[in-house]
Amino acid sequence: MIDERRLKILTEGAKYDVSCSSSGSKRKNTGGIGNGYVAGCCHSFTPDGRCISLLKILMSNDCAYNCKYCPNRLGADVPRVSATPEEIAELTIDFYKRNYIEGLFLSSAVEKSPNYTMERLVRTVKLLRTQYRFHGYIHLKGIPRADGELVREAAKYADRMSYNIEFPSERSLKLLAPQKSKESLLLPMKKLAEDSLLFREEKRKGLFLPAGQTTQMIVGASPETDGQIVRLTQSLYRAMGLKRVYYSSYVPVVHDSLLPDLPVGQLREHRLYQADWLLRFYGFTAEEIAPENENLPLDLDPKCAWALRNMQYFPVEVNRAPLEVLLRVPGIGGRSAQKILEARKYTKLNFEHLKKMRVVLKRARHFITANGKFYGAETVTAVRGALTAGEQMQNAVQLSLFSDPQTALSALTGEL
Numbered sequence: 001m002i003d004e005r006r007l008k009i010l011t012e013g014a015k016y017d018v019s020c021s022s023s024g025s026k027r028k029n030t031g032g033i034g035n036g037y038v039a040g041c042c043h044s045f046t047p048d049g050r051c052i053s054l055l056k057i058l059m060s061n062d063c064a065y066n067c068k069y070c071p072n073r074l075g076a077d078v079p080r081v082s083a084t085p086e087e088i089a090e091l092t093i094d095f096y097k098r099n100y101i102e103g104l105f106l107s108s109a110v111e112k113s114p115n116y117t118m119e120r121l122v123r124t125v126k127l128l129r130t131q132y133r134f135h136g137y138i139h140l141k142g143i144p145r146a147d148g149e150l151v152r153e154a155a156k157y158a159d160r161m162s163y164n165i166e167f168p169s170e171r172s173l174k175l176l177a178p179q180k181s182k183e184s185l186l187l188p189m190k191k192l193a194e195d196s197l198l199f200r201e202e203k204r205k206g207l208f209l210p211a212g213q214t215t216q217m218i219v220g221a222s223p224e225t226d227g228q229i230v231r232l233t234q235s236l237y238r239a240m241g242l243k244r245v246y247y248s249s250y251v252p253v254v255h256d257s258l259l260p261d262l263p264v265g266q267l268r269e270h271r272l273y274q275a276d277w278l279l280r281f282y283g284f285t286a287e288e289i290a291p292e293n294e295n296l297p298l299d300l301d302p303k304c305a306w307a308l309r310n311m312q313y314f315p316v317e318v319n320r321a322p323l324e325v326l327l328r329v330p331g332i333g334g335r336s337a338q339k340i341l342e343a344r345k346y347t348k349l350n351f352e353h354l355k356k357m358r359v360v361l362k363r364a365r366h367f368i369t370a371n372g373k374f375y376g377a378e379t380v381t382a383v384r385g386a387l388t389a390g391e392q393m394q395n396a397v398q399l400s401l402f403s404d405p406q407t408a409l410s411a412l413t414g415e416l
């Protein structure tokens with residue numbers, strides 16, 4: 001059984017990985033224990049309001065690699081510990097039975113070699129699925145440079161797998177994570193994407209990576225711009241069919257002359273999540289969201305920034321505009337756009353109707369007419385002033401989950 005000291009070190013070591021919220025998996029219990037839930041784990045909520053949590057743990061923090069930003073890197077002076085597959089499996093079941101967790105997020109430092117580590121990770125998930133008959137959610141990190149056969153084996157037992165790309169360019173990867181390479185991260189992701197198509201039927205039955213793949217990028221530790229990050233994100237969604245790309249604003253936990261001494265603000269990360277939302281749900285392309293060599297503006301969300309650059313398309317009449325145009329209006333989200341389409345079948349919509357549909361009129365009024373009426377500012381400068389003033393007020397107040405559900409949801413998910 002794993003002791004408290006090792007448990008503390010191994011769980012502390014796993015906390016920097018953000019690529020694990022939302023499972024997207026719905027495996028049914030077929031005689032064992034536990035279930036996977038679509039609504040996800042780890043800081044997510046089921047439709048009935050329950051918060052589901054994961055045991056987030058490393059198998060080992062004894063790393064043979066020397067990534068500059070990592071507290072567990074080879075050169076770091078920290079206590080080194082490992083757990084066995086049997087210990088992790090037993091702990092997971094123990095915690096599950098006590099109702100502490102709903103699933104497992106298992107990662108590891110590269111102990112001895114990639115294959116040695118990957119074999120132990122696979123053994124753990126296999127034990128859980130076959131011996132303990134555990135049907136709960138499992139998210140497994142892939143180890144770069146491990147054999148393809150091991151990775152494929154892991155995918156039979158895990159709901160989700162992820163390789164962290166960490167840096168958007170090969171140059172930064174070489175500099176800050178010298179033992180990793182773009183190829184060692186992208187190749188297994190590509191192979192898993194191909195295998196997912198090959199094993200489509202198994203995937204449908206929950207027997208091959210039913211919740212797909214995710215990845216994480218560190219923001220601000222290297223010089224790449226948001227424009228580059230958004231382009232890479234777009235190609236990962238398009239070419240690899242990734243479920244999510246997560247962004248983690250850089251926080252210095254170790255000192256290195258190649259790394260910034262100060263943390264990168266959360267706002268930059270938030271803007272990237274908003275841009276990600278535009279890519280996934282609103283039909284924007286990376287090229288529309290940000291020029292390649294620029295960061296996203298901090299004083300405006302990326303949808304407002306795009307609209308201000310493209311004022312020739314506005315105002316649009318809400319009673320006539322098609323869905324894809326409504327989705328580009330700042331202040332009109334996916335749900336309110338659907339409500340508009342539905343409601344205008346029966347009546348001519350005015351601003352009162354839009355307010356009731358939760359359209360954020362303080363933003364939208366500058367870009368729409370409703371039944372011919374326009375209440376926005378007249379010049380681009382005035383619109384920009386009104387929008388940035390609104391953003392500043394929003395940033396200045398403590399976020400409430402209850403008084404303004406739309407703002408709270410946007411802050412949590414990046415939805416615009």
Ligand code: SF4
Nearest residue numbers: 063065067070073109
């Ligand atoms: S591979 Fe790099 S990031 Fe992962 S534990 Fe080792 S040093 Fe840290």
